Amino acid sequence: MAKPLYKIVFHNHGKVYELYARRVAASAIWGFTEVGELVFDVHDGVVVDPTEERLRDEFGNTRVLHLPMQSIVRVEEVEKKGQSAIRDAESGEKVVTPFPLPAKPR
Structure with a gap:
């Protein structure tokens, strides 16, 4: 049986993060949730998110x-x-770093 996969949505510095992990449990630190074994895409091609x-x-x-x-x-x-x-926590729109464009010649 495969390990379960969890989607965790939480607030951090005015933004809402959505991460995936294989382990979620009560933390040994009071008032915290432990999230472990984070899962990221592995891209071998040219397209990168x-x-x-x-x-x-x-x-x-x-x-x-x-x-x-309280952040979860x-x-x-x-x-x-x-x-x-x-x-963005206010609008819900994705925060994307714009692709750098070359400067316009003068």
């Missing part, structure tokens, strides 16, 4: 996240991994 790369840069070396209970919006057990995201 900038949000996924940003999340991997921020959390790639993280063994366990200890999230304050939802934890779902899902069948398969969807797209991880960072959204």
